[in-house]
Amino acid sequence: MEVFLNILIVLSLAAVLIILFTGLFTMAKGGDFNKNNANRFMRYRVIAQGIALVVLVLALLAKGS
Template identity: 40%
Template sequence: MRILLLVLLLLAMAATAYVLVRGVIAMASGKDVTGEQQQNYMRKRVLFQGIAIVIVILILVVAGQAGK
């Protein structure tokens, strides 16, 4: 179970980093005048960060139960 959670955590962290880099590249290109695409990247980044935090909490819960 812990290995599955660690793999999911790594995937969530990689997705967060990917969306962050894509957002920075989109912002640097200056093509999106309205900022709609940048807002979309921001929402995705926050979503993936939230997922990563939930997975970290699950890892801590599983580790706490294994210690009992």
């Protein structure tokens, strides 16, 4: 169970990192793609951060018991 939780933590944090850098590179490049997708990447990042937070809390609760 602990290995599974560790994998979930790493995957959720990696997803946040990937979405964050994709959004940053999109903003740096600019253009029409940025105008059409900047808010979408921001929403995806916030959702991924929320999921990562839930995974971390669940992992802490599971490891504490």
